Amino acid sequence: MIWLLFERLALNTSLIITLAYLVSKTKTFKKTLRGKASRKDMVLLICVFGAMGIAGTYTGIEIKGALANSRVVGVVAAGLLGGPIMGLGAGLVAGLHRVLLGGFTALSCGVATMIEGLFAGYIGLKFRHKRIKWQQSLIVGIVAEIIQMIVILAISRPFTQAWDLVQVIGLPMITMNGIGISIFIGVVQTALEEEEQIAALQAQKALQIANQTLTILRLGLNEKTALQVAQIIFDQTDMAAVALTDREKILAHVGKASDHHKSGMVIQTRATWLALESGGLKLAESREEIGCREPKCPLSAALVVPLRVGSQIIGALKIYREHGQKISPVDWEFGAGLGMLFSTQLEVAELEARAQLVAKAELRALQAQINPHFLFNAINTIVSFCRTDAEKARKLLIQLGDFFRKNLQSGDKFVTLQEECEHVRSYLAIEQARFSDRLKVEEKIEETALSCRLPGLTLQPLVENALKHGVYPGKGQGVIQILASLEPENLVIQVKDNGVGISKEKLEQLRNGVKISTTGLGIGVQNVAQRLKYAYHDQACFTIDSTQGEGTCVTLTIPRQFSVE
Template structure:
């Protein structure tokens, strides 16, 4: 009996090794987590292979009760018997796949046992089918809402399966065989069933805990980054996002870019991957230009021109919004660390989440900007002072100078007509913006003769495109705020120059300068103002960054000698050049 126990222990070890290898396969874990017809078919196939292996690797017992130990049993005498782990496989198949899987696996195991046993002992077919169905039925009943029965119930059901088998053996083969195999078979098959189910439960429990931790971290990361992405990516928000990502991951460096520049780089390599500077690595340039992710496993693949860069592997994923690549998410590892599949999938998932957040933010911003344009176009509702003052001026002029009153009325008509026409557009021609400005300043000049003069230094074509109302907002700001307490000698200089591939717009004045407390807030937040719209510069700054990126945001320089408002946008010209030339001539 002791020798049989040792030999069966070896067979049990083989089955446990196979079970451990099986549990490590994602395919198998998917089968046992949700019971479907497809999963039951696959479980039947897998456990049928196992039950055949159990028969083939059993311990043969001769008619004289001597133990025979061939490497693999392929054929044996009708009078011989076999001690094996078949009941272990049938029991575990029933507990994982249900009564029908257990019954079918039992049928395969019983048939195979009868075939290589010389077509004797047909009772093994009946016993195996009965045990497979009964254990599966009872297992489903006692497990309740759990995936498997408890440890106690697993042991009890395994004992029951082996006891039923012993009853059949006793009836058909006698007490002598039962006496020899009872203790080893009962003990090892019960322990084996317990170990098999315990391996499954432990692995699945650990995997679920790991998923829960990863999901919790990703959700926290997403929640913390959402406010920054909803407001759009700039140097400040990108820095916060990268810090959050690095806190929740194990990467050595995290970076974000727009289409041209590094927005933020946190971690190793900060000395040369500098925020606000152009993208350095060939890898990032490739991802941004093609919209395809790329994984690098060497410094050469990354393509950083800095010789001492410590980063040796990376994954860069595009941030795609509305089928356009607006930037890239970059995560790096230093030398000596290899990127795992889990880390690669994490970055891909984050890139998708961040792109979605950016899309939501951009949609909200564009909605806000459209609303701003509409509001700007209907300026008589939000800035009644200008309308009332213009009407009062026209009324006063009608008493003394009808021609000037008519001129003012035409200027006012032009002003609001252009507001309504251009308010919905993202870009308009320079000549259209200039007409709008001239309509506005014409009315203001009639109200305050000789108060200010405007000097235009325009060195770009009239078909140059720029955002509507940008010049008018700067000039209005200067007229209303720069020259307080001064009635004459006030100058406004408007300059438009091509700088490489960019259009540089500058509007300067020789006014009193801007208070330092106001300067820090100007263009960054809404400033309540009793005269005119205090939101104009703020909305313009948001509109510029929404259209052209962070590099186009407003820049303000001020002193007691005056202020300069400037911005850079991509240099673009209208395609309808022939119509424009004809119109200008």
């Protein structure tokens, strides 16, 4: 009898595991695991996991007036994955159903199911920010089933009948349901990990393409640059075809159907017109929606991604699939990400073009230029947190976007010290995530100084210079200090580091205005000094002091009452 129980419970568990895989593919379930589920989502999943428990009950084996079943698998999994509320909710659904079926263990099994769901939920809380291992979920499953056996003995009467039942079903249910819960959790997490890996690979691929197209799109969007970009995307992906348009015509088409989808043709696809008009991604799911009049055209689906420069839509990126294929969610995310990167690059190109027309002290150097090495480091840092700390990865992505947005917006205007500090914090958030305890940042800024105005992109280059050339080449923990205070007539800002310092010879060159080549995203200390001199008509003061082996201090003294209009 015991071996028969093992066999039947194994079959029952396989059904629950199959359901687990299907549930793990739903958007509602994924939102729940990321802590973003609404009340409606929670109620729905409680019903789903409760239904799994009910399915486990119905597939049970009747023994000695009771049921040996796998009801606990769905309930405990709900708790481990969704927390106490979901665990208790699924336990209530499955437990009340068991009570209604009757039998001398009906009440005890119903109560035990609720307790097991709640118990698993509190265990799940401890693993909210990390993945629970299969060994841990196995132990939780075993303990949950032991709890059920104890409750049966405590509540069911007559006790002798309950004891006889537990002797028969105890070992098979504890063993097989524990294994079932472990496999359930493993299946769900494996499915999610695979999805995250695919997303990470797509992000890396998009970044590699963006790196290759960086110098091309800096020349703007025209037929020549569009052809080069489309060819790079086509070579790097498995798309059937890639196209780029402006607001009226096709600039380039590479891949299948290029014999009749040609540059210079007026845009045919209605989805493209809608994307250009609305600014949102649009999907064409058939050859008719693509708008091709060629009967043998192999293209069957297309995703249209608008390209922006600021608030203006200047064109679109189009990726195609051929017959028998559709635009997948992965394709959608890839296209959306690539469109954002291209839009940023095009905006940089636009800003650089504008800078050439402005006779200000090296305004061109003020425009933010996406550094592929910084982007690669940032995206790799974020990818590394995707599996271990999804919330931190989300926050870093926000910081990265905020950093580039401020880079693009603040180079040619005056901003408040508060805005400039926020820009620096966005940059430092990525660097601190990369270097963890190696980097410490201290801010001592008077609150009254935050409303003072200064040229945009003044502090970030100094902080970047301190990191790259001061802190990182050194050993031990690096410390960056950002200090700001108000004097009667001046705003005084200092950026200090405890890095390797600057040699006397190089320091003398810097003080004499001799440019020393540097690398990185910033425009360097010399450009900051020149811009301050130009902006404040020699009324601002820029000083740099350094001791080799001890650190560097850059001091900005800016007149408070100077007009910046």
